[in-house]
Structures are given as structure tokens and as C-alpha cells.
Amino acid sequence: MTGLVKGKKVDWGGFFLYLFLTLFGLLMLAPLVYMVSTAFKPISELFLFPPRFFVMNPTFLNFRDLLLITGTTSVPFSRFIFNSLLISSCIVGFGIIVSAMAAYPLAKHNMPFRSAIFNMVVLAIMFSPLVVQIPQYLLISKIGLINTYWAMILPYLAAPVGMFLMTQFLRQIPDALLEAARIDGASEWKVFWVVVIPMLKPAIATFALFSFISAWNDPYPAMVYTTDQDMKSLPLAIQTLSGGYGVVARVGTLAAASLLMIVPTIIVFIVTQRLVLQTMAHSGLKE
Amino acid sequence: MGKKFRLSMRSRHILEGYSFISIWIAGFLMFMLVPLSMSLYYSLNNLEVSKDGLKAVYTGLTHYRAAFTTDIDFVPRLQSTLTTMLTQVPLILIFAMLSALLLNRNFRGRILFRGIFFLPVIIASGAILRELLEQGATKLPIFAQYDLFEKLNGLIPGDFLENLLIYADSLTLVMWDSGVQILIFIAGLQTISPALYEAARCDGATKWESFWKITFPMIMPMVFVNTLFSIVNSFTKTDNKIMDYINNTAFRANDYAYGSALGWIYFIVISIVLAIVFFIFRRSLSATEGRG
Numbered sequence: 001m002t003g004l005v006k007g008k009k010v011d012w013g014g015f016f017l018y019l020f021l022t023l024f025g026l027l028m029l030a031p032l033v034y035m036v037s038t039a040f041k042p043i044s045e046l047f048l049f050p051p052r053f054f055v056m057n058p059t060f061l062n063f064r065d066l067l068l069i070t071g072t073t074s075v076p077f078s079r080f081i082f083n084s085l086l087i088s089s090c091i092v093g094f095g096i097i098v099s100a101m102a103a104y105p106l107a108k109h110n111m112p113f114r115s116a117i118f119n120m121v122v123l124a125i126m127f128s129p130l131v132v133q134i135p136q137y138l139l140i141s142k143i144g145l146i147n148t149y150w151a152m153i154l155p156y157l158a159a160p161v162g163m164f165l166m167t168q169f170l171r172q173i174p175d176a177l178l179e180a181a182r183i184d185g186a187s188e189w190k191v192f193w194v195v196v197i198p199m200l201k202p203a204i205a206t207f208a209l210f211s212f213i214s215a216w217n218d219p220y221p222a223m224v225y226t227t228d229q230d231m232k233s234l235p236l237a238i239q240t241l242s243g244g245y246g247v248v249a250r251v252g253t254l255a256a257a258s259l260l261m262i263v264p265t266i267i268v269f270i271v272t273q274r275l276v277l278q279t280m281a282h283s284g285l286k287e
Numbered sequence: 288m289g290k291k292f293r294l295s296m297r298s299r300h301i302l303e304g305y306s307f308i309s310i311w312i313a314g315f316l317m318f319m320l321v322p323l324s325m326s327l328y329y330s331l332n333n334l335e336v337s338k339d340g341l342k343a344v345y346t347g348l349t350h351y352r353a354a355f356t357t358d359i360d361f362v363p364r365l366q367s368t369l370t371t372m373l374t375q376v377p378l379i380l381i382f383a384m385l386s387a388l389l390l391n392r393n394f395r396g397r398i399l400f401r402g403i404f405f406l407p408v409i410i411a412s413g414a415i416l417r418e419l420l421e422q423g424a425t426k427l428p429i430f431a432q433y434d435l436f437e438k439l440n441g442l443i444p445g446d447f448l449e450n451l452l453i454y455a456d457s458l459t460l461v462m463w464d465s466g467v468q469i470l471i472f473i474a475g476l477q478t479i480s481p482a483l484y485e486a487a488r489c490d491g492a493t494k495w496e497s498f499w500k501i502t503f504p505m506i507m508p509m510v511f512v513n514t515l516f517s518i519v520n521s522f523t524k525t526d527n528k529i530m531d532y533i534n535n536t537a538f539r540a541n542d543y544a545y546g547s548a549l550g551w552i553y554f555i556v557i558s559i560v561l562a563i564v565f566f567i568f569r570r571s572l573s574a575t576e577g578r579g
């Protein structure tokens with residue numbers, strides 16, 4: 001990086017650098033700001049024409065409405081939060097183990113059909129998920145998993161993306177490291193837990209972040225696989241709260257709920273952020 | 288029985304490999320491959336609801352033919368999806384490359400800015416926010432509609448400002464989609480050894496020259512990965528017109544057989560596009576490998 005460091009003159013380059021970054025950064029932050037400000041808008045401001053970007057008289061009414069509305073249904077709101085947390089953390093936790101276990105031999109074992117399996121994974125990433133939904137549903141109902149947490153967790157464990165990411169990352173790790181452990185008498189299982197998993201940490205963090213975001217935000221599994229009110233997940237509950245498409249009456253409440261929704265993802269991002277940026281920095285994307 | 292202990296090193300190695308991967312394979316077969324082949328089978332049949340579940344009647348390629356002949360919605364939507372992809376992907380790539388070059392430099396607050404540039408990936412993937420914004424208009428009405436216009440009107444002439452804000456809106460869309468690409472580019476930039484730049488500088492190369500002669504060829508693999516990623520991303524986004532159409536056909540209209548036929552056509556189109564990309568990049572990629 002030393003090749004890029006500027007001289008000691010008036011640093012116009014640095015000035016423009018900050019100018020550009022701040023400008024783009026503001027554009028990036030705009031949706032978040034818009035959402036926060038909508039969540040605090042009183043009714044009178046929500047339907048102003050022309051609409052306003054910033055809130056004039058912030059209020060907590062929307063948050064109170066959220067609690068009141070959800071308080072009237074038979075299932076307490078906390079149940080949805082619990083469901084979502086449980087499902088998302090199971091998908092992330094088990095998904096990491098399954099993907100890492102699959103990525104290890106794909107990257108480091110010289111076995112037949114290896115590249116065939118890998119190509120299949122890449123193909124699977126391209127296929128639109130909608131098309132497999134009905135066969136998946138039929139399958140789940142045949143096994144009798146409807147209305148269980150398993151139905152919302154199992155189909156998402158064998159994630160092609162996670163495996164792709166980890167395989168690429170693992171390919172960079174020198175074989176000598178694994179050999180050394182084997183020569184010291186470690187079994188494959190032990191090599192996996194003691195050498196591979198710690199080395200994979202940045203890739204795991206990245207995958208954890210992505211899969212948490214998608215699992216947390218996805219209303220479809222709860223919509224398709226459950227009929228019970230108390231098995232619903234948070235995004236679905238919020239969707240029903242908004243009354244489906246075209247209902248405008250609860251925009252403020254919806255904004256408040258959405259704001260609450262992104263809080264966990266932001267927390268996960270803050271926790272994994274350093275490792276994620278690291279993965280990308282040394283990642284196995286260099287083929 | 289005793290044979291198992293006499294396995295050669297190599298077959299033991301293979302066996303261990305397979306036992307590690309088996310869980311994933313089982314899940315993949317059950318929840319991806321089997322449903323996929325089932326949908327291929329359905330797309331060649333007519334589904335009828337009967338007492339004992341769905342009944343399939345073989346119809347051959349009727350659905351595929353219908354998509355291009357009788358269906359007036361499908362082809363225009365496919366075209367508009369392709370045009371969106373063609374206009375957006377280059378913009379995303381250019382923007383991501385520019386941001387990565389800036390973010391890769393040594394300056395204060397670098398981590399903060401990187402975080403901000405990645406933030407839209409977190410928020411924009413939320414279905415909720417999208418719904419919220421959809422209620423305003425079909426596109427994101429952040430800049431074009433709001434009071435920002437009035438505030439800035441004093442500074443910048445109105446006609447110009449309006450276009451500028453509309454443009455900013457579409458740019459925002461592009462920027463939202465480029466979080467991951469930026470990270471991949473940063474990753475690529477960091478694998479380039481500083482010694483190369485130093486050598487170029489000693490030989491009297493300008494910054495401009497060293498970008499085109501060193502940086503650009505060196506991150507060619509990342510450009511390739513990013514192109515693939517952006518294309519796949521823009522094709523499989525849930526707010527994409529075709530995806531929406533397939534979803535409606537399959538679930539609202541309950542015409543599942545036709546829906547899966549559309550899905551397969553779409554899949555084939557995506558594969559063709561990706562094949563073209565592979566073909567274009569093949570030469571530059573092999574050139575980089577020779578250099579590297």
C-alpha cells in the first residue's frame with residue numbers, strides 16, 4: 001500500500017477522496033435515515049403531500065401502536081420474536097457445520113466426482129428458488145413436518161452459497177498444515193475441528209452474516225410450511241400486520257416494526273464485521 | 288470384515304472425504320435435486336387436483352411452446368429483465384471498482400466507510416423495507432419526490448435538479464446492489480503486492496499507467512467473479528419481473544405445471560447469458576494466469 005501514499009503537498013487527492021466517500025456514503029445511508037424518520041412520524045406527517053424526507057415532530061406513537069395491535073391477537077408478539085430467533089440461529093449454526101464439513105473434502109481431498117459435485121453446487125446457485133418450492137412443500141408434508149420448526153430449518157441447511165464460499169477459502173490454506181497434523185497422529189475428525197475450523201473462521205463469519213440476514217428476513221418458510229398462528233415468524237407477522245399489499249393505513253406502524261426488525265441484523269453485522277472484511281481481504285476468491 | 292482394515296491409504300482417504308460430505312449431499316439431494324427434477328417432470332405434464340393429491344398427465348413440450356406463442360406477458364417481461372440486467376451490471380461493476388479503489392487506500396475512518404458501503408446489503412435485502420418503499424411508487428422515491436427538491440432549489444436550477452435527483456435515485460439502486468462486489472474488489476486489490484507498484488514507479492510509470500498495466504490485469508479474476516455474481520443476483524432477485532410472474536403463475540393462479548416450465552426456460556436463459564460471459568472472459572483470464 002505504500003505505493004499509494006501521497007506526498008506532503010496540499011493533499012487534493014485526500015480531499016477529493018473524503019468528498020466522494022462522504023457523498024456516496026450519504027446516498028447509501030439515505031434509506032436507513034428515511035426508515036428511521038418514518039418510524040417516528042406522526043400520522044399527520046405520514047400522508048403529507050409532497051412527502052417529507054425528515055420528521056418534524058418525532059413521536060413514539062407508532063411503537064405504541066405496534067404493541068397494542070399485536071397485543072390484541074391471541075399470540076403474544078414475543079412468541080414471533082422467539083420463533084424467528086430460534087429458526088435463524090439453528091439455520092446459521094447447523095448450516096455452518098454442514099457446509100464446513102462438506103467444504104473440507106471438496107477443497108482438500110482428492111476424490112472422484114469432486115469437481116462434478118462442485119459444479120452442481122454452482123449450478124444450484126443459479127436456479128430460481130421459487131420453482132422448487134412446491135415439490136419441497138410436497139416433500140415436507142409427506143414426511144409430516146408441517147407446523148414444526150424442522151420444516152423451516154432443514155431445507156435451508158445444505159446451502160450452496162456457504163459451501164462455495166468455504167471451499168474457495170479452504171483451497172488457499174496450505175496442505176502442509178493438514179499433513180503436519182496428520183503426521184502427528186490426528187484423525188481426520190480431529191484435523192477438521194482443530195485445524196480446519198479455526199482456519200475457516202473468517203469465511204464462517206461471512207457466511208453466518210449472509211445466512212442470518214436471509215433467514216431472518218425471509219417470510220416464505222413460515223408462510224408455506226406453517227398453518228398455526230404460534231409457529232409464524234417475525235417477518236410474516238409483520239407482513240400480516242401491514243395487511244398485505246395495498247394497505248396504507250399502518251405505514252407508520254410498519255416502519256416501526258421494520259426498524260425493530262433490522263436491529264438484530266445490525267448487531268450481527270457489528271459482531272462479524274471485522275472477520276467479514278478480513279475474509280474478503282485474504283479470501284479464496286482468487287482462483 | 289477384515290478387508291476393511293486393509294484398505295489402502297488412498298481409498299481410506301476417499302472414504303473419509305465422502306463421509307464428511309455425506310450430510311450435505313443428503314440435504315442437497317433431498318431439498319434441491321429431487322425438487323428440481325420433480326419440477327422438470329411437472330413442467331412436461333398437466334397437473335390435475337384429484338382425490339389422492341396431484342395427478343400428472345403427460346403433455347410434452349406444450350407449456351414451453353405456450354410460453355413463447357400464446358402467453359403475451361412472458362416474452363416482454365423476459366426482455367425487460369434482460370435489458371435491466373444489461374444496463375445495471377456494467378454500472379454496478381464500474382461503481383464497485385471505483386469505490387473499492389478509494390476504500391482500499393490508507394486513510395482515517397476507512398473501516399467506518401467500508402461499513403457504510405456494506406450496510407445496504409444488510410438493509411436492502413429485507414423484504415420489509417422493500418414493501419415499505421413500494422408503497423410510495425414502483426421505484427425508490429427517496430430523492431425525486433421529497434422535500435430535498437425544495438431545499439436545493441435555491442442553489443441549483445430546477446430543471447437540472449429534477450433530472451439530477453431522478454438520476455440519483457437510479458444510482459442509489461445501483462449502489463445498493465454493489466456492497467458485496469465492493470468487498471470482492473477490495474479483496475482482489477489487497478492481494479496485489481506493493482512491490483509491483485514500486486517497480487513500475489521506478490521505471491517511471493504514472494499512476495494512470497500503473498492502474499491499466501498492473502491493477503486492472505491483476506484483478507481480472509475478480510471482475511469475472513463479480514460479473515457472474517451481479518448477473519446471477521439481478522436474475523434471482525425477488526423483485527425481478529420474471530420471478531414475480533413465475534411466482535404469480537405458480538402460486539396465485541395455481542398453474543404449477545406452467546410455472547415450472549417458465550422457471551426452466553428462465554434457467555436456460557440465465558445459463559446462456561453466463562456461458563457468453565465465460566466465453567468473453569476466457570481469454571483475459573488465461574492471459575492473467577500466464578502473467579501471474
